Amino acid sequence: MPCMLHDPSAKYKPYTPLKLDNRQWPSKTFGQKPPIWLSTDLRDGNQALANPMTIEQKTMFFELLIECGFKEIEIAYPAASDTDFNFVRGLIERNAIPDDVWIQVLTPAREDLIKRTVDSVAGCKHAIIHMYNAVSPLFRSVVFKNSKEETLALAVEHTQILRQLTDECTAKYGTQFRYEYSPETFSQTEPEFAVKVCEAVKKAWGRAGPAHLDKIIFNLPATVETAPPNHFADLVEYFHTNITEREKVIISLHPHNDRGTGVAAAELGLLAGANRIEGCLFGNGERTGNVDIVNLALNWYTQGVSPGLDFSDLQHVIDVVTQCNDLPVHPRHPYAGELVFTAFSGSHQDAIKKGFEDQALRNAEERKKGESETWDMPYLPIDPADLGQTYEAVIRVNSQSGKGGIAYIIKQHLRLDMPRKMQIAFYQAVQTVADREAREMTVDDITNIFRETYHFGGAGYEGRLSLRSFRITSVPATDTDGTSEDVRQFDGTVSVDGVLRVIRGDGNGPLSALLNALRQHLDIDLALREYSEHSIDTGVDGENSRAASYIELVPTNDRRSSKSWWGVGVDRDIAGSGLRAVLSAANSHIGDRQLPELKLNFGPGGRASQTDVATMVLNALGLELPRRLQSAFFEVVQRAARSSADELPVDALPELFRKEYGYDAVSESGPVCMKSFTLEHLADKRVRLTGDFIFAGSERKLSGLGNGPLSSALACLHEAVQGSLAVREYSEHALGAGSEVGAVSYVELIYEVTIDGLIRKATAWGVSSDEDIAASGLKAVMASASRIGVVWRD
Numbered sequence: 078m079p080c081m082l083h084d085p086s087a088k089y090k091p092y093t094p095l096k097l098d099n100r101q102w103p104s105k106t107f108g109q110k111p112p113i114w115l116s117t118d119l120r121d122g123n124q125a126l127a128n129p130m131t132i133e134q135k136t137m138f139f140e141l142l143i144e145c146g147f148k149e150i151e152i153a154y155p156a157a158s159d160t161d162f163n164f165v166r167g168l169i170e171r172n173a174i175p176d177d178v179w180i181q182v183l184t185p186a187r188e189d190l191i192k193r194t195v196d197s198v199a200g201c202k203h204a205i206i207h208m209y210n211a212v213s214p215l216f217r218s219v220v221f222k223n224s225k226e227e228t229l230a231l232a233v234e235h236t237q238i239l240r241q242l243t244d245e246c247t248a249k250y251g252t253q254f255r256y257e258y259s260p261e262t263f264s265q266t267e268p269e270f271a272v273k274v275c276e277a278v279k280k281a282w283g284r285a286g287p288a289h290l291d292k293i294i295f296n297l298p299a300t301v302e303t304a305p306p307n308h309f310a311d312l313v314e315y316f317h318t319n320i321t322e323r324e325k326v327i328i329s330l331h332p333h334n335d336r337g338t339g340v341a342a343a344e345l346g347l348l349a350g351a352n353r354i355e356g357c358l359f360g361n362g363e364r365t366g367n368v369d370i371v372n373l374a375l376n377w378y379t380q381g382v383s384p385g386l387d388f389s390d391l392q393h394v395i396d397v398v399t400q401c402n403d404l405p406v407h408p409r410h411p412y413a414g415e416l417v418f419t420a421f422s423g424s425h426q427d428a429i430k431k432g433f434e435d436q437a438l439r440n441a442e443e444r445k446k447g448e449s450e451t452w453d454m455p456y457l458p459i460d461p462a463d464l465g466q467t468y469e470a471v472i473r474v475n476s477q478s479g480k481g482g483i484a485y486i487i488k489q490h491l492r493l494d495m496p497r498k499m500q501i502a503f504y505q506a507v508q509t510v511a512d513r514e515a516r517e518m519t520v521d522d523i524t525n526i527f528r529e530t531y532h533f534g535g536a537g538y539e540g541r542l543s544l545r546s547f548r549i550t551s552v553p554a555t556d557t558d559g560t561s562e563d564v565r566q567f568d569g570t571v572s573v574d575g576v577l578r579v580i581r582g583d584g585n586g587p588l589s590a591l592l593n594a595l596r597q598h599l600d601i602d603l604a605l606r607e608y609s610e611h612s613i614d615t616g617v618d619g620e621n622s623r624a625a626s627y628i629e630l631v632p633t634n635d636r637r638s639s640k641s642w643w644g645v646g647v648d649r650d651i652a653g654s655g656l657r658a659v660l661s662a663a664n665s666h667i668g669d670r671q672l673p674e675l676k677l678n679f680g681p682g683g684r685a686s687q688t689d690v691a692t693m694v695l696n697a698l699g700l701e702l703p704r705r706l707q708s709a710f711f712e713v714v715q716r717a718a719r720s721s722a723d724e725l726p727v728d729a730l731p732e733l734f735r736k737e738y739g740y741d742a743v744s745e746s747g748p749v750c751m752k753s754f755t756l757e758h759l760a761d762k763r764v765r766l767t768g769d770f771i772f773a774g775s776e777r778k779l780s781g782l783g784n785g786p787l788s789s790a791l792a793c794l795h796e797a798v799q800g801s802l803a804v805r806e807y808s809e810h811a812l813g814a815g816s817e818v819g820a821v822s823y824v825e826l827i828y829e830v831t832i833d834g835l836i837r838k839a840t841a842w843g844v845s846s847d848e849d850i851a852a853s854g855l856k857a858v859m860a861s862a863s864r865i866g867v868v869w870r871d
């Protein structure tokens with residue numbers, strides 16, 4: 078069985094280092110000018126494919142190279158196949174080569190092939206003919222069986238042939254030619270011999286001049302990369318310093334990547350004096366490939382130097398190249414791989430998240446000072462956005478990931494900036510799933526886990542408890558020491574396991590009032606340990622801004638508990654977001670534990686409370702009673718229960734309510750009724766109500782003025798009633814949904830009348846609903862006035 082040798086020295090010989098006196102390249106630095114780029118994708122890349130490109134694919138690739146900004150493109154080995162020849166002809170005949178682009182074609186040093194190659198470009202505006210012959214000892218002895226002299230003579234002879242053919246072509250078609258000569262296998266050739274061959278070629282060409290377009294291009298290939306890049310740099314520096322008339326020469330490099338150091342060899346070679354690089358996009362090419370031009374160009378870019386190539390839409394480049402080459406780009410490929418802007422590991426994610434946050438602040442400062450925004454980011458040498466990548470791809474999550482990356486994803490996708498301790502808690506939730514499923518967590522996975530964990534993000538994620546409506550009121554309270562401080566009262570409707578319940582509680586603030594309500598009504602005994610909030614701006618000038626709140630709850634009697642529950646809430650209203658966050662955390666706390674049910678028992682030890690009664694009215698009639706009306710109706714219910722052995726069937730409540738407050742009663746059933754009305758809004762902002770009333774059975778048409786519909790209705794009533802009526806409390810809410818929506822109004826009137834010298838005072842509630850909100854308010858006034866015991870004028 079073949080295996081690696083214990084001592085490979087017997088089989089493999091190391092490269093022979095070059096004795097280079099006064100070596101310069103190690104202390105050189107890159108300038109501000111990138112090299113000349115030559116793409117050889119359509120030649121060296123193409124010849125290395127199992128299925129060479131079709132003309133359509135070559136055309137598509139050519140167009141891409143033009144889009145990217147290449148000005149020199151080796152498009153074919155025209156003598157090799159009709160496809161290549163016809164491709165070249167096609168571009169020329171379709172006039173598809175931009176004027177500032179030089180096409181290059183390759184030919185071996187063989188007369189018949191040179192001829193066909195020159196024929197292929199006839200009529201083109203300008204072309205570089207690239208000729209090669211291998212010059213290294215191995216090739217001289219094994220492949221060509223040529224001496225050094227014969228090798229040199231081959232190059233010279235064929236250069237002369239080329240010179241003659243190109244001169245003829247120029248004379249006939251006006252095509253302008255440049256010449257590139259490659260001493261193939263340069264990096265394995267004796268350096269002085271490579272220089273000698275090139276000197277002879279330069280002389281044979283006889284046209285090299287210092288003007289850019291007259292320069293002869295000597296392309297130094299590492300046809301096979303067999304030594305470290307510093308050795309290649311030595312060879313290049315040797316060539317650079319020993320070739321004569323250096324000003325008439327462009328030194329081009331053509332590294333392959335057999336040792337995986339093609340990019341390094343190219344970069345060190347540039348330091349050593351080269352001017353031009355030949356390579357392929359994403360390093361396609363023979364065996365391990367040609368040097369990757371995308372990699373090299375973006376290396377220049379990250380040094381703050383424009384490479385003169387545009388990879389702003391790198392994904393498009395990848396798509397075209399992979400489609401033409403039928404080879405994938407490795408996921409870890411520099412700059413281009415699908416994983417290179419991705420951090421899976423926790424400490425990387427954490428650093429990147431902090432980096433983005435810090436950079437946002439730094440960039441804002443820089444903008445303020447009119448400076449350009451700088452990039453300085455842990456683990457990311459280039460801004461993915463510059464290559465058309467989005468930041469979303471930056472962090473991905475698996476079981477190696479940490480809280481930072483996960484928090485970053487939540488921030489990017491849900492705009493929620495979790496406090497640090499919550500990040501840790503959520504990280505554990507994601508870890509559990511990632512470990513269990515042993516796979517990468519997608520952005521959707523993570524945001525879904527967040528929604529499920531915190532019952533956040535709409536009906537699909539609602540927990541057992543969810544806030545429907547609430548009111549926070551401030552009530553003055555006097556302490557035992559006589560000091561007085563306002564107490565906050567929470568009065569809200571919460572859906573509990575799908576059934577609406579009214580809950581109430583008091584506290585120092587809205588959150589503690591809700592916690593108190595949860596304790597009293599649902600046996601959920603939790604206290605607040607941590608709270609934070611931030612705004613989420615979604616519109617211009619913050620017009621759509623919402624508040625996000627984060628809450629940590631612990632058992633009330635164990636504030637230092639190691640077990641806690643986090644919750645998140647978002648609402649336009651800051652109190653609302655906090656209350657939602659409390660319920661979010663409470664949902665996690667209760668799990669599937671059973672919650673106390675509503676009871677309607679009023680006897681000693683009975684549990685039914687005012688809010689239980691309000692809940693039943695809410696569920697039966699959809700009415701969210703104001704707190705004082707809850708209290709009033711509770712007394713009514715207790716009275717009714719007392720007369721039936723302290724028990725009242727739940728079904729009896731709606732009827733009791735209707736009767737008590739005239740709710741849904743036929744409009745002309747009370748002593749005070751209004752059959753019809755019109756409202757006029759006057760220029761002085763006052764309102765005139767004109768109505769057909771029925772007072773104690775007799776009809777009257779009356780008109781009254783007021784600041785609004787209710788006060789103008791009272792003005793009408795005062796025409797018929799002794800004493801004075803005033804509104805003590807009014808509230809309303811929508812009833813129903815969609816096109817069926819109407820309004821329900823609650824009115825409490827206060828009535829004062831003097832009879833026989835005695836002042837009599839009374840209050841009464843009236844409740845009414847109507848499709849029209851003004852009508853519902855007026856009907857509630859009539860319902861209240863019907864029950865208050867008015868004394869009619871004579």
Ligand SMILES: CC(=O)SCCNC(=O)CCNC(=O)[C@H](O)C(C)(C)COP(=O)(O)OP(=O)(O)OC[C@H]1O[C@@H](n2cnc3c(N)ncnc32)[C@H](O)[C@@H]1OP(=O)(O)O
Nearest residue numbers: 121124154156157158185186187190210220221231261300
């Ligand atoms: C490092 C590089 O990438 S170099 C570019 C390599 N690219 C390619 O080869 C792709 C295109 N090549 C081809 O399609 C073919 O090789 C062709 C059309 C150019 C030539 O095909 P063929 O004439 O069948 O020759 P083939 O490629 O099989 O073998 C090369 C022959 O040419 C000979 N040869 C190579 N260079 C020369 C030369 N400059 N002068 C004379 N003979 C030469 C070789 O010694 C060999 O001869 P042999 O058959 O007597 O041993």
Ligand SMILES: CC(C)C(=O)C(=O)O
Nearest residue numbers: 209259261262298300
């Ligand atoms: C023709 C030459 C430049 C070549 O492709 C090589 O040496 O790799």
